[in-house]
Amino acid sequence: xxxxxxxxxxxxxxxxxxxxxxxxxxxxxxxxxxxxxxxxxxxxxxxxxxxxxxxxxxxxxxxxxxxxxxxxxxxxxxxxxxxxxxxxxxxxxxxxxxxxxxxxxxxxxxxxxxxxxxxxxxxxxxxxxxxxxxxxxxxxxxxxxxxxxxxxxxxxxxxxxxxxxxxxxxxxxxxxxxxxxxxxxxxxxxxxxxxxxxxxxxxxxxxxxxxxxxxxxxxxxxxxxxxxxxxxxxxxxxxxxxxxxxxxxxxxxxxxxxxxxxxxxxxxxxxxxxxxxxxxxxxxxxxxxxxxxxxxxxxxxxxxxxxxxxxxxxxxxxxxxxxxxxxxxxxxxxxxxxxxxxxxxxxxxxxxxxxxxxxxxxxxxxxxxxxxxxxxxxxxxxxxxxxxxxxxxxxxxxxxxxxxxxxxxxxxxxxx
Numbered sequence: 001x002x003x004x005x006x007x008x009x010x011x012x013x014x015x016x017x018x019x020x021x022x023x024x025x026x027x028x029x030x031x032x033x034x035x036x037x038x039x040x041x042x043x044x045x046x047x048x049x050x051x052x053x054x055x056x057x058x059x060x061x062x063x064x065x066x067x068x069x070x071x072x073x074x075x076x077x078x079x080x081x082x083x084x085x086x087x088x089x090x091x092x093x094x095x096x097x098x099x100x101x102x103x104x105x106x107x108x109x110x111x112x113x114x115x116x117x118x119x120x121x122x123x124x125x126x127x128x129x130x131x132x133x134x135x136x137x138x139x140x141x142x143x144x145x146x147x148x149x150x151x152x153x154x155x156x157x158x159x160x161x162x163x164x165x166x167x168x169x170x171x172x173x174x175x176x177x178x179x180x181x182x183x184x185x186x187x188x189x190x191x192x193x194x195x196x197x198x199x200x201x202x203x204x205x206x207x208x209x210x211x212x213x214x215x216x217x218x219x220x221x222x223x224x225x226x227x228x229x230x231x232x233x234x235x236x237x238x239x240x241x242x243x244x245x246x247x248x249x250x251x252x253x254x255x256x257x258x259x260x261x262x263x264x265x266x267x268x269x270x271x272x273x274x275x276x277x278x279x280x281x282x283x284x285x286x287x288x289x290x291x292x293x294x295x296x297x298x299x300x301x302x303x304x305x306x307x308x309x310x311x312x313x314x315x316x317x318x319x320x321x322x323x324x325x326x327x328x329x330x331x332x333x334x335x336x337x338x339x340x341x342x343x344x345x346x347x348x349x350x351x352x353x354x355x356x357x358x359x360x361x362x363x364x365x366x367x368x369x370x371x372x373x374x375x376x377x378x379x380x381x382x383x384x385x386x387x388x389x390x391x392x393x394x395x396x397x398x399x400x401x402x403x404x405x406x407x408x409x410x411x412x413x414x415x416x
Contacts, residue, residue: 028148028206028209030149030152032205032209033144033148033149033156033206034156034159035202036202036203036205036206037141037144037145037156037159037160037163038159038160038163039163039195039198039199039202040100040104040137040141040199040202040203041141041160041161041163041164041166041167042163042164042166042167042170042195042198042199043104043107043108043167043192043195043196043198043199044107044134044137044138044164044167045134045164045165045167045168045171046111046167046168046170046171046192046195047076047107047110047111047114047130047133047134047192048073048076048077048130048134048247048250049167049168049171049172049175049250049271049275050171050172050175050188050189050192051072051073051189051251052073052172052175052250052251052252052253052254052255052268052271053172053175053176053179053188053254053264053265053267053268053271054175054176054179054185054188054189054264055069055072055251055254055255056255056258056264057179057184057185057264058072058123058185061185062120062123064120065375065379066255066375066376066378066379067372067375067376067379068375069375070251070252070371070372070374070375070376071124071127071371071372072123072124072127072251073247073250073251073371074247074251074368074369074370074371074372075124075127075128075131075368076127076130076131076134076135077131077243077247077364077367077368077370077371078131078364078365078368079128079131079132079134079135079364080131080134080135080138080360080364080367080368081135081360081361081362081363081364081365081366081367081368082135082361082364082365083131083132083135083136083139084135084139084356084357084358084359084360084361084364085225085357085358085361087099087135087136087139087140087353087357088139088143088350088353088354088357090136091140091143091353096140096143096144097203097206097207098207099136099140100136100137100140100203100206100207101200101203101204101207102136103132103133103134103135103136103137103140104133104137104196104199104200104203105133105196105200106129106132106133106136107129107130107132107133107134107137107196108133108193108196108197108199108200109129109193110126110127110128110129110130110132110133111126111130111189111190111192111193111196112190112193113125113126113129114126114127114129114130114189114190115186115187115189115190115193116186116190133196135360135364137199138360139353139356139357139360140353141160142157142339142342142343142352142353142356143350143352143353143356144206145157145160145343146343146346146348146352146353153340153343154286154340155286157286157336157339157340157343158282158283158285158286158336158340160339161282161332161335161336161339162279162282162283162336165275165276165278165279165282165332166279167195168250168275168278168279169272169275169276169278169279171192172254172268172271172272172274172275173268173269173271173272173275173276174188174268175188175189175192175268176188176254176264176265176267176268176269177265177268178191179264180264180265223348223350223351223353223354224354225354225355225357225358225361226354226355226358227358231345231405231407232342232345232355232358232359233362234401234404234405235338235341235342235345235359235405236358236359236361236362236363237362237363237397237401238298238302238334238338238341238398238401238402238405239335239338239341239359239362239363240362240363240364240365240366240367241394241395241397241398241401242302242305242331242334242335242338242363242398243335243363243364243366243367243370244366244367244369244370244391244394245305245309245327245331245370245391245394245395245398246278246331246335246367246370247367247368247370247371248370248371248373248374248387248391249274249327249328249331249391250271250274250275250371251370251371251374251375252371252374252375252378252384252387253267253270253271253274253324254267254268254270254271255267256316256384257270257320259383259384260316260317270320270321270324273321273324273325273328274324274325274327274328275328276325276328277324277325277326277327277328277329277332278328278329278331278332278335279332280329280332281301281328281329281330281331281332281333281335281336282332282333282335282336284333285297285300285301285332285333285334285336285337286336288300292344292407293406293407294337294340294341294344294405295402295403295405295406297333297337298334298337298338298402298405299399299402299403300330300333301330301331301332301333301334301337302330302334302395302398302399302401302402303330303399304326304327304329304330304333305327305329305330305331305334305395305398306330306392306395306396306398306399307326307327307330308323308324308325308326308327308328308329308330309327309388309391309392309395310392310395311323311326312324312327312388313385313388313389313391313392316384316385316388334398338359341359341405342355342356342358342359343356344407345407370391370394373387373390374387374390374391377390
């Protein structure tokens, strides 16, 4: 299988289809591919982020502890790690586009079900469905980009990360206000199924034009996850630290300030500030990182995140909007560069998928502990002060990892 990409606006084409398979009716331009990737990305975070402003109401209605409530964020995050491993096999067995459409359908339906759950069991079961849909769709994006646009991966992943953050920002900013308007949390949670419908339509468009919509032929070259590759582990560890901080903040930033006396709408705006600054960092760090050796901008992002969380731990009531913006800008820059690292270290779409699955498996499994650890410390101590110092320690570890993230110069067998 060969990939051709002649210019940023060109359509991509793969080798002619094998005998007995139907030829593609059209090709997918870069502009159309970007639009579809953005629409999918917009739906991959509201199911998690929208819960933050609603947690106090959900805790009150269902009688949950803070640790139990943290599972509403921790479960999707954990599944983003655990389901990363089987996704490459699913893509080979059933075809990338079929799997993507199934994932987006599961995410959309589960978002609706959770919004109207009448029991704790159904609330968590729907959360599992949301996490499964997010996990599967997220893994498939990197392979899609590598297969179709191998020379524009930095552009695509920067836009993808920006759209993820935009979806986070919109849901963070609007959910608290929607809950106030509707008099409860349910409609404010269910409205975020709408982006999923648009994402489904977008990927139907991709599936009709994609040269990789069929299952991978049995004789195609296969790559396993790089369990014995040191660079892959370092990337996964850095990404895990960044996501640990991010999901802990997404889950508990708004409830922390509600406990301090803020209204849910006001706390939701603070969370929106976090996600907006996270989004603003993506193109900035994408522009700063022109070389495959991204250690300097990675260190800048990690150091900025550390400065923000340290300031919050020392004085959480001093200039919270500014401090939250600094923290989010650092985590946002680190996130978008982390998403690019597996692509920097691989040559082929399937190899990229294997590396991406490995990084997501390790990092999100670790990151799922972030919301849980903060919730447990809150239950144990009666406040969030010790939780903030835990996040400081994780940010320090992230900074310490950056000197070791130079690109891996592997031979043809590496990472298989």
